[in-house]
Amino acid sequence: MATNSSCCNNANDKNTQLHIAIIGSGSGAFSCAIKAAENGARVTLIEAANVIGGCCVNVGCVPSKILIRAAELAEQQRKNPFDGLKNNIPKIDRALLSKQQQNRVDELAPSKVSKYFRIKYCTNVSERVCKL
Numbered sequence: 131m132a133t134n135s136s137c138c139n140n141a142n143d144k145n146t147q148l149h150i151a152i153i154g155s156g157s158g159a160f161s162c163a164i165k166a167a168e169n170g171a172r173v174t175l176i177e178a179a180n181v182i183g184g185c186c187v188n189v190g191c192v193p194s195k196i197l198i199r200a201a202e203l204a205e206q207q208r209k210n211p212f213d214g215l216k217n218n219i220p221k222i223d224r225a226l227l228s229k230q231q232q233n234r235v236d237e238l239a240p241s242k243v244s245k246y247f248r249i250k251y252c253t254n255v256s257e258r259v260c261k262l
Contacts (some may be wrong), residue, residue, distance in 0.1 A: 156184025163249050173249045180253050183239050193231045200227055
């Protein structure tokens with residue numbers, strides 16, 4: 131049986147500690163970064179965009195689901211299936227929905243999670259050099 135000889139056992143010694151650079155900062159990259167940091171490695175995420183988190187968190191899945199859910203609820207107000215409830219035309223405040231979208235993105239942004247682990251990140255790598 132092999133013994134567990136982790137490359138990260140000596141996490142306090144920077145000369146022998148594993149340092150991992152991960153290109154990209156989407157969900158897969160961040161999942162790897164968290165796991166490596168939990169096991170003692172120093173981790174740097176390298177992202178070409180000016181924010182980390184990938185498409186899903188910043189412009190895709192997360193923001194769109196806020197609007198999809200709001201649209202579902204608005205439709206239920208217009209056409210509910212219950213005789214005892216009056217249908218209503220909802221008042222939609224697009225600015226407030228946009229603010230809620232951005233708040234959710236900010237809440238999920240991996241940069242907030244990185245403070246709990248030894249994960250550094252750099253963005254806009256095309257414009258500046260990232261110090262590992």
